[in-house]
Amino acid sequence: MAILEVLHFPDPRLRNKADPVEKIDADIKQIAENMLETMYAESGIGLAATQVNIPKRIVVIDLSEEKNEPLILINPEITKREGTETMREGCLSVPDYYDTVERAESIEFNYETLSNELIKTNTDGLLAVCVQHEIDHLDGKLFIDYLSPLKRQRLKKKIDKQEKLQQNVL
Ligand code: ZN
Numbered sequence: 708m709a710i711l712e713v714l715h716f717p718d719p720r721l722r723n724k725a726d727p728v729e730k731i732d733a734d735i736k737q738i739a740e741n742m743l744e745t746m747y748a749e750s751g752i753g754l755a756a757t758q759v760n761i762p763k764r765i766v767v768i769d770l771s772e773e774k775n776e777p778l779i780l781i782n783p784e785i786t787k788r789e790g791t792e793t794m795r796e797g798c799l800s801v802p803d804y805y806d807t808v809e810r811a812e813s814i815e816f817n818y819e820t821l822s823n824e825l826i827k828t829n830t831d832g833l834l835a836v837c838v839q840h841e842i843d844h845l846d847g848k849l850f851i852d853y854l855s856p857l858k859r860q861r862l863k864k865k866i867d868k869q870e871k872l873q874q875n876v877l
Contacts, residue, residue: 711745711759716801717866722847725755725762728781731823735765739779739821742767747774751799753837755844758800766818766841770833780818783842787815787829794836796850804862808853810839 714721728735738761746754746767756765766780790812797805813831816838820826830838840850851859 708744709741710748711741711761713745713749713754713758713799714760716798716849716851717863718800720760721757721800721844721849723757723762724847725757725764725845727764728819731781731819731821735763735781736821738763739765739767739781743769743777743779746799749799753841754799755841757844757847764845766838766845768834768837768841770837779821780838780841781820783816783818783838783845785811785814785816785839785842786827789813792831792836794833796836796840798840798850800844801849801851801862804851804865806851806854806858808836808840808850810836814838 738756742754742756742759742765745759746769752770753766753768756763764782766783768778768780769776788811791809792812793807793809795805796808812835813829814835815827815829817825817827843849851862854862
C-alpha cells in the first residue's frame, strides 16, 4: 500500500478525462487500495483516480464515521438524475475552499465491483452528491466549475497568492 500524491487545482492534469477500466486485475486492485489509503490519510470522504494522476475510471468513497465502509466504484455511470439539492462541498484537490453547489437530489447509477459484479443502484443525500462530485473528476470537471465567474476569479487570486508565498519559503 502507498499514499499517493493528490493533485491540486490549477494543475492541468485534473482536466484529463479518465478511460474506462477494461479489465479488473491485480493492478486495478492495487490502485484502489492505494486510493483508499490516500483518502483516509487526507481525511477525505471521496477520491477519484484523476486526482492522483491515474486516468482510469475508479472512485473510492467512505462516508462512515469509523472509516470502515469503503465503497469502490469501477466505471461508475449515472443513468438518471432527479430533483435538485444544494450542499456545501469541498475537495482534496482544492484545499481550504468550500462552497455551495447545486446537483441532482437523487440518482440512479451503476458500477462494477473489484470482483467483477455489475451493480445497479440508486441513492440520495450525501452519497448522491459525492458520487456526482467524483464522477465529475473522471470527466475532468471540478466543483468550482459550477461557481459564478466572480467567485472563481477570487479563488484563483487566493491560490496565486498562496503559490507566491510558498515560493518565498527558502
Ligand atoms: Zn473532489
